[in-house]
Structures are given as structure tokens and as C-alpha cells.
Amino acid sequence: MKLSKLSALAVTTALCAPSAFAEEMSNELVLVSWGGAYQASQHKAYVEPYLAQNPGLKVIWDESSAEAVAKIRAMNEAGNVTWDLVDAVAADSMRLCDEGLAEELDHDEVLAAAPDGTSATEDFGDLIVSDCFVPQIVYSTTFGYRTDLIDQPDTVCAIFDTEKYPGKRSLQRRPIDNMEWALYCDGVAKDDIYDVLGTDEGVDRALAKLNTIKDQVVWWSAGAETPQLLADGEVVMGSTFNGRLFSAIAEQNQPIGMLWDMQSFDLDGWVIPAGLPADRKARVLDFLKFATDTQRLADQAAYISYGPARASSAPLVGKHAELGIDMAPHMPTDPANASNVHVYDYEWWADNRDDLDAKFQAWLAK
Amino acid sequence: MTDISQSGPMLAADGTPLKRSLARALRMQKLRALMLIAPLLLFILLTFILPVADMLYRSVDNRIVQDVLPRTIEALEDWDPGSNQLPEEAAFAALAADLKDAANAKTHTKVAKRLNYENPGIASVFRKSGRKVKKWDVENDGPYREKLIELNDGWGDVDLWKTIKTYSGVRTAGYFLNAVDMKLGADGAEVRPENERIYNTLLIRTMRMSLIITFSCILLGYPVAWLLANLPASKANLLLILVLLPFWTSLLVRTSAWKILLQQQGVINDTLVWIGLVDDANRLVLINNELGTIIAMTHILLPFMILPMYSVMQTINPTYMRAAKSMGATDWTAFWRVYFPQSVPGIGAGSILVFILAVGYYITPALVGGTKGTFISNLIAYHISTSGNWGLGAALGAILLAVVLLLYWVYDKIVGIDNVKLG
Amino acid sequence: MSALPPYASTGQRAWYYSFRVICGLIFFFLIAPIVVIIPLSFNAQDFFTFTPEMLRLDPEGFSLKHYRNFFGDDSWQTSMWNSLKIAPMATIVSVTFGTLAAIGLSQPHVPFRRAIMAILISPMIVPLIISAAGMYFFYSRIGLQGTYMGVVLAHAALGIPFVIITVTATLVGFDRSLTRAAANMGADPVTTFFRIQMPLIMPGVISGGLFAFITSFDEVVVVLFVGSAGQRTLPWQMFTGLREQISPTILAVATILVAISIMLLATVEMLRRRSERLRGMSPT
Structure with a gap:
């Protein structure tokens, strides 16, 4: 008797729960990002003002974006999602969306319109590469070099020229970008890169080119490694995200120069894991709307040199918050920096990533 | 004994046959022992054995x-x-x-x-x-x-x-075949193309480097253990602290220390350049390669070699050596023919322990190993947390676990699990 | 080797001293890496090498700024508190279960003793990456992944072999006639346990507990998988720090951890000697 009463109670509460708590927002928010200067810029531009409006909210940062896909997959399989909002690169967001691991969004409904009334979809434009993806920034993977240790290089192919630029280099421990740069420097025309890379011979050719500098390369997996290696003099040039180089150069006054040639453009943005309980989802959507509005995206550019994803934010980009220098010339999208860029092909990589990863790892271990 | 058994069953104080009474007492004793062990056994099964078994099943799950x-x-x-x-x-x-x-x-x-x-x-x-x-x-x-x-x-x-x-x-069987660089074609198992082979190389490298590390530990550990065993107790205890301190120091502390020492702009290279042994332009590459992993791991695992050796050597009676010498053996012969054979169990115990620990290392190779100095564990971690190929990660894990369990079994046969000593 | 006999030949003398030098070098290899980070943690610069000022012992070259950084930084502080919340809890769990089981295992007739022992020791033997991956998937499924409880249970499992080993070691020389004598004099099993057995195995329990504590306090692989941002421990923070930006703050943390290790080591050594004295064994 007692038992049945209890279960009846449980059923009624369960039935009432969604309606009763739908407007209730969780007071904890777990954000996943990349750590370092980038996460700090997000904290200052988005989280601090949001916390000021929402006292009592607890924000927890998790620096696991590099493993976002595998971790969300595991959480989803287990039916226990502990993350609320995940910062992911465009390619990862597409994978997550394809596998049903991320929430599909109606961008116009959940995001704020531009101040002049332009809809969010129009404001972000082509950068909404997937239904699950809310773009934040345009960044690039490019090279930094020690101005005091080597001559100023003017082409990306300097990484393969160990005669003229002796010393170690650091490259990201993945095939993306490295394979393209290798083919480009092996004489493949920019437009043909993916056609060549699509063949077995092309893959071998790219790896053979990388092989010429293999023993001179330190492989990195976290974005802050290259600036650190450069600062310590462990490498003379290395690839990393342009914003990390900016903070090493402008904020820490390291003797490092930027090499923008063949910089590889990419997008980074927010993804909501699928299957959040109603109260947490309500909180996430509230934060998301705030953190991706025109002003907030422009504010972020005051802390790190990444281009805001909204067209309407661009005119608002001003000076660095502490140094007072103009940020525009440090953006990867600045015309002076973007004379020769490499456009990274998401579709192609989505199709070939597993295969090339396996071959690249095999090559690395040899 | 035979006399008693011939004169009929012996009775306990309460009249039951002694044999049965003893058997009951024994059963009670066994039951009590098991009752004491049961909670922990259950705990380990639930929090540890089951998760590991569950993960290993992924290696065949399709x-x-x-x-x-x-x-x-x-x-x-x-x-x-x-x-x-x-x-x-x-x-x-x-x-x-x-x-x-x-x-x-x-x-x-x-x-x-x-x-x-x-x-x-x-x-x-x-x-x-x-x-x-x-x-x-x-x-x-x-x-x-x-x-x-x-x-x-x-x-x-x-x-x-x-x-x-x-x-x-x-x-x-696909994941296991993949883990040994093969694949299941339509006509059965076949070897993967050359540019996709990686796991055999890595498994062999893991074994080879673990062996090198084990040998370096024997080489460095034996003299120290000998010295400790042959010094007066008070001095030995003092020196033992020097062995135990690294043992008690956080693994990450020791790994960071090595990272800092071994860098090209690090303390070792700076010192060598300062002394003049190495030219400033040609600083030694000590990190992000096999050498870095071997140096750091030898240091980290050395106490695990010294302690078992020391405990065996303590039991070797010094009079044997003296006897050998009094019968005309040179120092070397006395050591090699008399002392060394008695210390072999210590070397065996230490070696297996060090090898078991080395084979499964993850953190140190990840931080100081670069690409050439990484172990199979690093690739397991890569598949679990980055590539998402969990089946392959589990298959590699199963192979690694099989190697370790085999060695554990050998260790148990030779040394006995009960004889593991800590400090 | 205790002393060189007066009749030793020149060769023996040469060997005697060169052997001492070799051993000295090995001890140096063992200790130097740990010692060298201590002065470096007081570096006034953000470098990992000795600056000229430091080599001149100029006070200008030294500062406490990395320690200030550690105590002033939110993420370092949170991770330290997380470690201090997780390790003692894990220790309590493994000591409670472990001591009971060790007493059970030391009874004279335990069926399947070898097999049970093998299972209980296995967390120490199975490579950490396999344990971590297994717990990651399994704990995710039962909702323990990313929770405080999950990390505590995982760490307790890892600490148990140490408790088993140290406590059984103290029970090996345990004289059973003592409990029988107590029983004879009318003590019930519980009283016997607390009055007779407990004081004798206490040193083993405490040093097992310290081992379990340090296991949890130093552990990074399992917590990386089983924990989430809310359980970020000190070793985790150090690991990310080492991989991403090696700031000299890590050296300050390392120095603090070395100090803690020295204290724990001293305690264990003291207990070991006490235990040997209590059990009438000669000190080694």
C-alpha cells in the first residue's frame, strides 16, 4: 500500500516535472574550451559580464575541447552528459552533428539579431557550417619564428628549408594542414592540393616531403606549446593558432615574428551536447544568446586576435583591453595578412580523416 | 598417531568425534576469513575488475x-x-x-x-x-x-x-587483427599495407625500451643495493632514505624535473656548455626522443629495483664470501661464484617488477618521449580519447594486459605475491 | 665492505674507493633531479635554468613570486583543495576494506587464498591506462563519471593493494597465542581485536594508509579519465601545465609536494621501526 502510494507520487512528480521546472534554469554551467589565452579571453568577454548579471551562477571550465568528440560520444553512450556547452572547431561540430551527438539549433530563434535588426543567420552568413554550430571566431593556424635566431622567412616553405633556416620546428601532431603545406611546398598548385591528396601517391608524396624534416620536428598537441617552445628557444619556428602567437609577441614581448603566408583559416564555435535536461538546457540557451551577440563577440577581440564571426561585430573591434594597441592589423582576416591563404576543406577532411589519421600516425611512429 | 586411530575415534569434550568437531571449527574459521575478505573482494570486483572486463569486451564487440x-x-x-x-x-x-x-x-x-x-x-x-x-x-x-x-x-x-x-x-576479430597490423579481408586475415603498419613496431618498441630500462635499473641498482646490504645498519638506514625519497616523490614532480633538466636550453646542456664539453651550437638532444624516456623512466623506476635487491641481499650470509676467500678465491671469483648466484632472486624480483611497471607507462613517455619515445599506452590513450576507435584501443589494451598478466604470473611463481615489499 | 682491511692490496684499495665513487654517482642521479628543482622554484625570472644572479647568490635573483602565484591563483587553489578532498576519502575507504581483508587473509585456512590475493593486488599490476579506460566507460554508464564519488572509488581501488601488502606484512609475524591468551582470559573477539590485534597492526595500517593517500594524491591517469573539470586535482593541473605552458609555478608546487613526501616518508620510516621493535624483530 505504502509502496503504491509512493510510486503514484513519483509518477505525478515525474509528470509535473517538465512543466513545473521548464522555466527554471540550472545554477551551474560547465563550459568546455581550449585553455590558455583563448579561454581567458572567453572568460573575460562572455563569462564575467554574464556572471555580473546572474549572481549565484557557478561556471566551471573544462579544458577538454581537444578530446570533445570522443568524450561527448562516451557521455552520450552512457546517457550521462556532464558538459553544458562545448567550444569545438567546425570539423568536430560537423562530426558531432552527423552522429546526433549535438543539439540542432534554429539559429534565428536562439541567437540574438544584430543591433540593426539583421537576422542571426544573415549576420553569421556562410560561417554556420552545420545546424549544430554557433560560430564564434575565425582563426588561423600559422607560423611564428624567432626573429633573433633565424632570418625573416617570407614563405611557408621555409619550414622545409633546413639549410637556410637551421633549427627545430614545431608542427601540430595531426595530418590536417601539414599535409597541405607539404604538397604546396612540393610544387603542387594551391587549387590541386585536395585532388592530389585524394590519391595514395599524393599521400605518400606529402609524407615524403614531411620526412625530409621529420627529425627536426617537435610535434605539439596543445596550442600553447609552440609559443612556449619558441620562447625557450627549443624551436626556431613553429605552427600554432595566430592568437597564441599574438599574446606571446604583444603581451609577453617575446622576440617572435609572424609568418602569415599560407595561413590556414578555420572556424571555432559553440556546440550544445544532445540530451541535456530541461533546466540545464534553458541555462545554456540563455548564456549562448548573451555570449554570441554582436557586442560580446567584438569584446572578445579586445583580448585575443581572432576575428569575430558576426559581420556586425567587425566595425566594433577596437583596441586591446590592456595594451591599447589596435587589434585590426593582428586579425587573420586583415587584407595585409590574408594575401595568400590556404582554405581548409571541411568536406574533404570529414571524408578522409580516419584514413589519413591512421597513415599519419603510422608514419609518425616509424 | 597410528595407535590412536586404531583404538577408535577420539571424542572432543562435548562428545562429538574430534574429527568432525575439528572439521566444523575449520569450516567456521574459513567462513570467518571469507566474511572478512568478502566486502573488499566485492568492492574490487565492482569498481575495478568489472570495468576492465567491460572495456576489454569492446575489442570484439561488433x-x-x-x-x-x-x-x-x-x-x-x-x-x-x-x-x-x-x-x-x-x-x-x-x-x-x-x-x-x-x-x-x-x-x-x-x-x-x-x-x-x-x-x-x-x-x-x-x-x-x-x-x-x-x-x-x-x-x-x-x-x-x-x-x-x-x-x-x-x-x-x-x-x-x-x-x-x-x-x-x-x-x-577485426580489432585484434588491426592491433597486430592485419585485417580481415573477404578471404581471411591478411597483412595491412606497409604505410598503415604501426602497432607491431610500437609493441616491439615498448618491449625493447622496457628491457633497456630494466637493464639500466639492474646496472645502477645492484651496486647501491650491495652497498646498502653491506654497510652497518645505521649508515644503511641513512642512505636508504636517499632511495626512498624519490620513491615517495610525485611522479609528475620527477617527470617535470627531467623535462626541465633535459631541454636543449635546460640545466644539463647549460652545464655541459659551461664546462666546455659541448659546443653551444650543438647542444645535445636529450628530450622528445627515446633517450629522454629511458633516462627519466630509469630514474623513476630505480627504487623498485633497489628495494627487492636489497631485501634479498640482506639475507645473504657474509661468512660464505669469507669462506670462499679463505680457500683462495680472488675477490672477483668469490663475488661471482658465491655472492652473485645468491643475489639472483633479488635481481629477478626487481626486474619483473620494473618491467611490469615500465610496459604500462603513460605519463612520462607522453611528456618527455616525443614521437620516437612513446609507448603502446600512449596509443591506447590516443584511440580512447582522440580518435574514438575504442575497439582498437581495447584490443591493444587486451594485448598489453596479456603481457603484463603473464609476467605477473611468472613473478608470483618465482617471488610470490605475498613477498612484495614496500619500503 | 664495512671497512677496508689493513692488509688490502693497492688494487683492492683502488676498487674500494672507485666503487664508493660509483655508488655516490648513482645516489646523485637518484636525488639530484629532485633537489635541483627546489632552488629553481625561487627563481626571480620565468626561466627554468639558473640565472647568473642566482649563481652569484645575489638576493636579487631569488623571489617567492612563484609561490605567491600558486597561492594566489584560483585554478591552482581549487585543484589543491580537490586533491585534499579526494585523497583522504579514498584513503579511508581503502584502509577500512583493506585492513579487514588483510586480517581475513592472514587467518590460517583461507580457501582460494592465492586467487583472492591476485585479484586484490591487480589494481597495482594492471597498466593504469587500461584501468583508467575501463573505469571511464563503466563509470559513465552508472553515472559515476565526472563525480566526486567516482574519483574517490577509483582511487580507493588503486590504493587497496598497498594497504593489503603493508597490513599482511605486519600480520606475518603476528603471534596467534596472544589472541588465544586473550580469549582464554575471557575477552570476546571484538575486545581481542581492539585491545590485542589492533595496536600491533596499527603501524602497518597507518603506513598502508599513507601509501593509499600518496597513490591518490599523485594519481593523474585515472582522474584524467574518470574525473571532470569539477574534480581537477593537483597532479591533473600539473599535467596540463606541463603539456601546455610550463610556468615556473609548477616548480613551486613540485617543491611543496617534495616537502610533503619527506614528511610522509619520515612518518612511514618511524612507524616501520616502531612496528619492528614492538614485534621484537631486530631493526634492519
Whole structure:
């Protein structure tokens, strides 16, 4: 008797729960990002003002974006999602969306319109590469070099020229970008890169080119490694995200120069894991709307040199918050920096990533 | 004894036969012992053994294909992959139906990912078709053979169908074969192309480097253990602290210390340049390679070698050495023929312990090993947390675990688990 | 080797001293890496090498700024508190279960003793990456992944072999006639346990507990998998720090951890000697 009463109670509460708590927002928010200067810029531009409006909210940062896909997959399989909002690169967001691991969004409904009334979809434009993806920034993977240790290089192919630029280099421990740069420097025309890379011979050719500098390369997996290696003099040039180089150069006054040639453009943005309980989802959507509005995206550019994803934010980009220098010339999208860029092909990589990863790892271990 | 047994059963104080009474006492004792052990045993089984077993099962688990493409697999039952002909229309129709349901449930990319490990390129065929097939009316839109091939010419590739058929089982040996650089073709296991082979190299490297580390530990540990065992107790205890301190110091502290010491601009290179042994332009490369891993891990594991050696050497009676010498043996002969053989059990115990620990190392190789100094554990971590190929990670883990358990068994035979000493 | 006999030949003398030098070098290899980070943690610069000022022992070259950084930084502080919340809890769990089981295992007739022992020791033997991956998937499924409880249970499992080993070691020389004598004099099993057995095995329990504590306090692989941002421990923070930006703050943390290790080591050594004295064994 007692038992049945209890279960009846449980059923009624369960039935009432969604309606009763739908407007209730969780007071904890777990954000996943990349750590370092980038996460700090997000904290200052988005989280601090949001916390000021929402006292009592607890924000927890998790620096696991590099493993976002595998971790969300595991959480989803287990039916226990502990993350609320995940910062992911465009390619990862597409994978997550394809596998049903991320929430599909109606961008116009959940995001704020531009101040002049332009809809969010129009404001972000082509950068909404997937239904699950809310773009934040345009960044690039490019090279930094020690101005005091080597001559100023003017082409990306300097990484393969160990005669003229002796010393170690650091490259990201993945095939993306490295394979393209290798083919480009092996004489493949920019437009043909993916056609060549699509063949077995092309893959071998790219790896053979990388092989010429293999023993001179330190492989990195976290974005802050290259600036650190450069600062310590462990490498003379290395690839990393342009914003990390900016903070090493402008904020820490390291003797490092930027090499923008063949910089590889990419997008980074927010993804909501699928299957959040109603109260947490309500909180996430509230934060998301705030953190991706025109002003907030422009504010972020005051802390790190990444281009805001909204067209309407661009005119608002001003000076660095502490140094007072103009940020525009440090953006990867600045015309002076973007004379020769490499456009990274998401579709192609989505199709070939597993295969090339396996071959690249095999090559690395040899 | 024989006298008593002949004079009839002996009785205990309460009159029951002594044999039965003793047996009951014994049973009670056993039960009490088991009751004391049970909570912990249950705890370990639940928090440790079960999770590990569950993970290892992933290395053969292949339910996803069966779950997502049940109709296709059924339709392919009669198809002979050896004929090199595309399957009949029925298989294409079944696939269209499966794919439509899967695309709606978003599971088609999961099966695509699984099959893509075995035949790169499949994922893209599934993903691209999934979007379109979602909108089809499966009942009436046939025939599907032409329709699917028109949608994506990947469906016209016999190899794709062979892969589906080969991997249609609920369990697969595919991951294990992959873990030894092979794959399951339509005609059985075959070796992978040269540019995809990696795991054998890595497994062999892990073994080789663990052996080198074990030998370095023996080389460095033996003299120290000998010195400790032959010094007066008070001095030995003082020196023992120097061995125990690294043992008690955080692994990360020691690894960071090595990272700082071994860098090209680090303390060791600076010192060598300052002394003049090394030219400033040609600083030694001590980190991000095999050497870095070997140096750091030898240091980290050395206490595990010294302590078992020391405890064995303490039991060696010094009079044997004196006896040998008094009978005319030189110092070396006395040591080599008399002392050394008695210390071998200590070397054995220490070596197995160090090797077991070394084979499974992850943190230190990840931080100081670069690409050449990484172990199989690093690749397991890569597959679990980055590439998402959990089955392969589990298969590699199972192989590593088998190696370790074999050594553990040997250790138990030679030394006995009970004799593990800590400090 | 205790002393060189007066009749030793020149060769023996040469060997005697060169052997001492070799051993000295090995001890140096063992200790130097740990010692060298201590002065470096007081570096006034953000470098990992000795600056000229430091080599001149100029006070300008030294500062406490990395320690200030550690105590002033939110993420370092949170991770330290997380470690201090997780390790003692894990220790309590493993000591409670472990001591009971060790007493059970030391009874004279235990069926399947070898097999049970093998299972209980296994967390120490199975490579950490395998344990971590297994717990990651399994704990995710039962909702323990990313929770405080999950990390505590995982760490307790890892600490148990140490408790088993140290406590059984103290029970090996345990004189059973003592419990029998107590029983004879009318003590019930519980009283016997607390009055007779407990004081004798206490040193083993405490040093096992310290081992379990340090296991949890130093552990990074399992917590990386089983924990989430809310359980970020000190070793985790150090690991990310080492991989991403090696700031000299890590050296300050390392120095603090070395100090803690020295204290724990001293305690264990003291207990070991006490235990040997209590059990009437000669000190080694």
C-alpha cells in the first residue's frame, strides 16, 4: 500500500516535472574550451559580464575541447552528459552533428539579431557550417619564428628549408594542414592540393616531403606549446593558432615574428551536447544568446586576435583591453595578412580523416 | 598417531568425534576469513575488475552493424562475395530501408565509422547517401540498385559489399587483427599495407625500451643495493632514505624535473656548455626522443629495483664470501661464484617488477618521449580519447594486459605475491 | 665492505674507493633531479635554468613570486583543495576494506587464498591506462563519471593493494597465542581485536594508509579519465601545465609536494621501526 502510494507520487512528480521546472534554469554551467589565452579571453568577454548579471551562477571550465568528440560520444553512450556547452572547431561540430551527438539549433530563434535588426543567420552568413554550430571566431593556424635566431622567412616553405633556416620546428601532431603545406611546398598548385591528396601517391608524396624534416620536428598537441617552445628557444619556428602567437609577441614581448603566408583559416564555435535536461538546457540557451551577440563577440577581440564571426561585430573591434594597441592589423582576416591563404576543406577532411589519421600516425611512429 | 586411530575415534569434550568437531571449527574459521575478505573482494570486483572486463569486451564487440543494418545483412546471406558480382536488387532495397531508418535515428554515421576502419571511404558513402535517402519513400521508390549507384557510385563497388558482409557478425576479430597490423579481408586475415603498419613496431618498441630500462635499473641498482646490504645498519638506514625519497616523490614532480633538466636550453646542456664539453651550437638532444624516456623512466623506476635487491641481499650470509676467500678465491671469483648466484632472486624480483611497471607507462613517455619515445599506452590513450576507435584501443589494451598478466604470473611463481615489499 | 682491511692490496684499495665513487654517482642521479628543482622554484625570472644572479647568490635573483602565484591563483587553489578532498576519502575507504581483508587473509585456512590475493593486488599490476579506460566507460554508464564519488572509488581501488601488502606484512609475524591468551582470559573477539590485534597492526595500517593517500594524491591517469573539470586535482593541473605552458609555478608546487613526501616518508620510516621493535624483530 505504502509502496503504491509512493510510486503514484513519483509518477505525478515525474509528470509535473517538465512543466513545473521548464522555466527554471540550472545554477551551474560547465563550459568546455581550449585553455590558455583563448579561454581567458572567453572568460573575460562572455563569462564575467554574464556572471555580473546572474549572481549565484557557478561556471566551471573544462579544458577538454581537444578530446570533445570522443568524450561527448562516451557521455552520450552512457546517457550521462556532464558538459553544458562545448567550444569545438567546425570539423568536430560537423562530426558531432552527423552522429546526433549535438543539439540542432534554429539559429534565428536562439541567437540574438544584430543591433540593426539583421537576422542571426544573415549576420553569421556562410560561417554556420552545420545546424549544430554557433560560430564564434575565425582563426588561423600559422607560423611564428624567432626573429633573433633565424632570418625573416617570407614563405611557408621555409619550414622545409633546413639549410637556410637551421633549427627545430614545431608542427601540430595531426595530418590536417601539414599535409597541405607539404604538397604546396612540393610544387603542387594551391587549387590541386585536395585532388592530389585524394590519391595514395599524393599521400605518400606529402609524407615524403614531411620526412625530409621529420627529425627536426617537435610535434605539439596543445596550442600553447609552440609559443612556449619558441620562447625557450627549443624551436626556431613553429605552427600554432595566430592568437597564441599574438599574446606571446604583444603581451609577453617575446622576440617572435609572424609568418602569415599560407595561413590556414578555420572556424571555432559553440556546440550544445544532445540530451541535456530541461533546466540545464534553458541555462545554456540563455548564456549562448548573451555570449554570441554582436557586442560580446567584438569584446572578445579586445583580448585575443581572432576575428569575430558576426559581420556586425567587425566595425566594433577596437583596441586591446590592456595594451591599447589596435587589434585590426593582428586579425587573420586583415587584407595585409590574408594575401595568400590556404582554405581548409571541411568536406574533404570529414571524408578522409580516419584514413589519413591512421597513415599519419603510422608514419609518425616509424 | 597410528595407535590412536586404531583404538577408535577420539571424542572432543562435548562428545562429538574430534574429527568432525575439528572439521566444523575449520569450516567456521574459513567462513570467518571469507566474511572478512568478502566486502573488499566485492568492492574490487565492482569498481575495478568489472570495468576492465567491460572495456576489454569492446575489442570484439561488433553489434553496431547488426543493429543498424539488420535487413541488409539478412539479404546478403545468400550472396557469394567470391563471385565479384554486385548483390541482387533485394540487398539494395534492404539497404535503402535500413539506411532510411538509420539516417532518421542518426545511427548511419556510427555504422559508417565502424566500417570505415576496415575500408576507408565507406564513411563518406554512407554519410552522403544518408541525407538523401532520408527523404525516400522506401515502399515505392524502387528499384534501388540503379538509384543508389546513381546517388553515390560507392554503392557500385563490390569491395564495399564485401566489407559489410565480412563485418556482419555480432563479434569480430577485426580489432585484434588491426592491433597486430592485419585485417580481415573477404578471404581471411591478411597483412595491412606497409604505410598503415604501426602497432607491431610500437609493441616491439615498448618491449625493447622496457628491457633497456630494466637493464639500466639492474646496472645502477645492484651496486647501491650491495652497498646498502653491506654497510652497518645505521649508515644503511641513512642512505636508504636517499632511495626512498624519490620513491615517495610525485611522479609528475620527477617527470617535470627531467623535462626541465633535459631541454636543449635546460640545466644539463647549460652545464655541459659551461664546462666546455659541448659546443653551444650543438647542444645535445636529450628530450622528445627515446633517450629522454629511458633516462627519466630509469630514474623513476630505480627504487623498485633497489628495494627487492636489497631485501634479498640482506639475507645473504657474509661468512660464505669469507669462506670462499679463505680457500683462495680472488675477490672477483668469490663475488661471482658465491655472492652473485645468491643475489639472483633479488635481481629477478626487481626486474619483473620494473618491467611490469615500465610496459604500462603513460605519463612520462607522453611528456618527455616525443614521437620516437612513446609507448603502446600512449596509443591506447590516443584511440580512447582522440580518435574514438575504442575497439582498437581495447584490443591493444587486451594485448598489453596479456603481457603484463603473464609476467605477473611468472613473478608470483618465482617471488610470490605475498613477498612484495614496500619500503 | 664495512671497512677496508689493513692488509688490502693497492688494487683492492683502488676498487674500494672507485666503487664508493660509483655508488655516490648513482645516489646523485637518484636525488639530484629532485633537489635541483627546489632552488629553481625561487627563481626571480620565468626561466627554468639558473640565472647568473642566482649563481652569484645575489638576493636579487631569488623571489617567492612563484609561490605567491600558486597561492594566489584560483585554478591552482581549487585543484589543491580537490586533491585534499579526494585523497583522504579514498584513503579511508581503502584502509577500512583493506585492513579487514588483510586480517581475513592472514587467518590460517583461507580457501582460494592465492586467487583472492591476485585479484586484490591487480589494481597495482594492471597498466593504469587500461584501468583508467575501463573505469571511464563503466563509470559513465552508472553515472559515476565526472563525480566526486567516482574519483574517490577509483582511487580507493588503486590504493587497496598497498594497504593489503603493508597490513599482511605486519600480520606475518603476528603471534596467534596472544589472541588465544586473550580469549582464554575471557575477552570476546571484538575486545581481542581492539585491545590485542589492533595496536600491533596499527603501524602497518597507518603506513598502508599513507601509501593509499600518496597513490591518490599523485594519481593523474585515472582522474584524467574518470574525473571532470569539477574534480581537477593537483597532479591533473600539473599535467596540463606541463603539456601546455610550463610556468615556473609548477616548480613551486613540485617543491611543496617534495616537502610533503619527506614528511610522509619520515612518518612511514618511524612507524616501520616502531612496528619492528614492538614485534621484537631486530631493526634492519
